[in-house]
Amino acid sequence: MSVFRCVVFLSLYNQVCGVFHKLYCTVSENCDCDFKPNIKDLEWDLYKNIYGQHLAQDIVSEEVATFLQNKSPDRPLVLSFHGSSGTGKTLVSTMLGNHLYGSAMSSPYVHQFVPTLHFPLPHFVKKYRVELKSWVEGNLTDCGRSVFIFDEMEKMPPGLIDVLEPFLGPNHVVFRTNYRKAIYVFISTTGEKVINKVTEENRQAGREREEIRLTDLQDDIAQTLYNHNTSGFFHSSIIKKKLITGFVPFLPLSRRHVERCVRSQLCQRDSCNRSDVVEAVGGDMIYTPVAGQYFSTTGCKAVSAKINFFL
Ligand SMILES: Nc1ncnc2c1ncn2[C@@H]1O[C@H](COP(=O)(O)OP(=O)(O)OP(=O)(O)O)[C@@H](O)[C@H]1O
């Protein structure tokens, strides 16, 4: 076959495949049809709209890109987000869902758990373990590309999350291979002390924030998770067996980051030019440690409420 014929054949073949794929996706509910990862958009969103979090930006975009490049991963992607309140943990998990699925966070394949809502009573751990395991197993059977987000892990009853251990590692006895394509995100404030301490020491030493590396933090975060009975991972075999692919530290935000949050929200309300409000909200936050007045104790969390007050 000449090169020309070959090119024509391939392009026709692609078009026909595309038409069949579309037809198939309109009649079936296969989750691969909704799975439309856009790594470039995810990176763009992370780098443009998340302030002061170079580690989270780098780790999340790299881990997700590497994981999705592998058509047959030998284990799922397991990320664990850590840091103080209002530093962007939940926001980043939302961005992840938004750029993986056609129907974004409303995709039926993105599952969010909040312990106070789904697992409120510590003495029901046994029952929750059975329910959580069968929920995850059922959803993985339906859709290997499922995403499971566990927010506020510090409120998770101890001993519950370990029920997921067989799904998180390179386990070959779990049903088929579906479980290896899933993504798990755990979110908690556990580790905030060490993250904030390292960030403060780095600042006092006159170094750039961007010089902080994951290796400065990850062992301490893993140890804190394992040793504290309010981390959700107290004495957990998930930590012992190193089943977390990536720890993602969120650094405390300083006034300049808070003011970026304020400006961005003002712009969304067509009030970009209200520098007076930026200044007022930035000045109204509580910063710590007291002597340095440096990191916002609530990150960017109270920003929209304060804008309403000053605008
Ligand atoms: N690093 C950041 N860059 C940009 N905006 C941010 C950042 N951190 C927080 N925000 C803003 O603050 C709001 C609250 O952030 P988010 O809910 O992600 O905090 P969190 O880290 O999950 O806190 P918590 O531990 O209290 O749940 C977000 O909706 C976003 O508008």
Ligand SMILES: [Mg+2]
């Ligand atoms: Mg949150």
